[in-house]
Amino acid sequence: MDYHQETLDNLRVAMRNTKRLCCTMLDTMGPEIIVLNRPDAPISLTAGQTITLTCNKTVPASATVLPISYPSWVGTGLAPGSQIFVGQYLFTGSETSSVYLTVQEVRGDEAICTCNNTCVLEGLALTVHIAHMRNEAPILADTDLAAIRQWGAANRIDYVCVSFARNAADIASVRAVLDSCGLDQTRIMAKIENLEGLTHSPELIECSDAVLLSRGNLGICLDPEKMFLAQKKLLRACNLAGKPCVVTRVVDTMTEAPRPTRAEATDVANLVLDGADAIVLGSETFRGKYPVDTVKTVLAICKQAENCFDNQSYYRSLMDYFGCYTISPNLGKREALASSAVRAAEKISAALIIVFTVTGQTARLVAKYKPASPILTVVCPDIRSDGLKWTLMGEVQARQCLLYRGVMPIMADPDFSLPGGAILDYAIAYAKQAGMVKSGDKVVVSQCPRTGYSDVMEEAGVVKLITVDDHHLPGMTFNNHPLFVIGSMDPLTKQD
Secondary structure: OHHHHHHHHHHHHHHHHHOOOOOOEEEOOOOOEEEOOOOOOOEEEOOOOEEEEEOOOOOOOOOOEEEEOOOOOOOOOOOOOOEEEEEEOOOOOOOOOEEEEEEEEEEOOEEEEEEOOOEEEOOOOEEEEEOOOOOOOOOOOHHHHHHHHHHHHHHOOOEEEEOOOOOHHHHHHHHHHHHHOOOOOOEEEEEEOOHHHHHOHHHHHHHOOEEEEOHHHHHHHOOHHHHHHHHHHHHHHHHHHOOOEEEEOOOHHHHOOOOOOHHHHHHHHHHHHOOOOEEEOOHHHHOOOOHHHHHHHHHHHHHHHHHHOOHHHHHHHHHHHOOOOOOOOOOOHHHHHHHHHHHHHHHOOOOEEEEEEOOOHHHHHHHHOOOOOOEEEEEOOEEEEOOOOEEEEOHHHHHHHHHOOOEEEEEOOOOOOOOOOHHHHHHHHHHHHOOOOOOOOEEEEEEOOOOOOOHHHHHOOEEEEEEOOOOOOOOOOHHHOOOEOOOOOOOOOOOO
């Protein structure tokens, strides 16, 4: 906890120094299976040798037996021929620190296996993945519950990533835990990394706020020739639902090398073209030799792919799916407004779309259609009461908007002291200073018709088209307007 607190405190300092928002996520351990009682020295295994996996947690780990953190093999379906993978945390597949096992016999809580390759088991933690086995363990481990209730609640985390999410019931149980400790504004990301999660992906997409495709773990459960299909289907389902989809494991080679392979570079670009909203780097930045180079490389590839993304074809594909070129379109009012804003931006070649929002949902829906124009989202704080206490919405929602592709969030002054209409002028002044627009550029605005922002007003918003000119707050700069990029962790103090 102390290490993570120091890291988050450093991040907050960096946010204030750079005037840039950053979203935080707590990744749970969940029902992950690990090797216990490891010796200080690495464990060497040879192809063809026999090794036993046992549920007896008191046995020391060695080259002949590996105790694991799972209560019993009984009822799991483990049988001769089952495939088991043991490797270091955030394994890349390129190093020799992972082993593939084939089960030969199951004796009570022991599984006798044959090693399929030679390796040296080492690293911070050794994880165990068993293909086609249902894991009955609770979705939140005891350590997860403690982390959420203590560290997560104290730091007002933006997202909780639910590892090994299996179904909607798992998400509901995590939601209950978050609500019970005051994290009702924290959103949930379902991590799909096994066959059960993939099978129930439609309900996971529907009940969660975002999805993370953990290709490392899921790739062990699936035959290699089926992985691409699972990825593309999941990305498409998330795109249609307007839920952000985050993908992992892109440039594993850069854990040890300063450049990715040609296949990895192409993979990153294809994720952008297929509609992914974000990429998570793992071993490359966790223990890699070139963490900064990795970030720069992936960023450069993503930028190039964005330039090649066919925004118009993507927009039309969504409209066709929802039947919006027919007499009875299947869109709600808020989504109709969002799609209209994107369509208008395309028609006039807008340099920018400005979205006013309270909950972030309007920004999410505009981002769903992946316009060619960047989306400047002005989050308008809203003070709400449940009869017992007052809650300020806005700060968390602004950071959460960073997960939406193409969105740059800023936050409006919480005291609502702006004169009528001035908030838009201030937003344009910020955009001009940030280099997002210049005089003469066209801008599409999705705006509430009056102050007093709420979910209702967000739904009743309007789309307007404006041209940026020098009459928008002449001489006004970002340094003296009441919109601020991050402020303090408590926006009411407005320290920055």
